[in-house]
Amino acid sequence: MKKLQLALPLCSTINAQTMAFNGKWETESQDGYEEFCKLIGIPDDVISKGRDFKLVTEVIQNGDDFTWIQYYPNSHVVTNKFIVGKESDMETVGGKKFKGTVSMEGGKLAISFPKYHHTSEISGGKLVETSTATAASGPVVFVRTSKKI
DSSP, X not given: OOOOOOOOOOOOSSOHHHHTTOEEEEEEEEESHHXXXXXXXXXXXXXXXXXXXXXXXXXXXXXXXXXXXXXXXXXXXXXXXXXXXXXXXXXXXXXXXXXXXXXXXXXXXXXXXSSOEXXXXXXXXXXXXXXXXXXXXXXXXXEEEEEEO
16 A cells, blocks of 8 residues: 655745734733833823723734734724835824834834834734833833733
């Protein structure tokens, strides 16, 4: 009896790691939230409302084409649409519009916002977003970890 061997083509340029961004994610924990928000100029009343808020992030991905929607307190919604590697119109949590280019580095999405650098990755089945701003005393890091819902 002969064994049949199948060779499957590796034709997909998108791996499972990058497609793992798809879905809705809810905040599970936040580290460095208050110090980071103050540093980038978020008003105290907004910081207070967001401190214990379970932010929902919805990610729709089709290859390198992303729609990234974040639902904040008081029905505030920020939607950023971008294509990895191409300049896009973006908006910060504070409502500032700017042009930026998102890159994909080792399964991490990365972009420089006007006042901070932001990365997003899937780690251990969770969405981990890390934002780093620079203060006179050194870097201030905010990490938000979200679970899939």
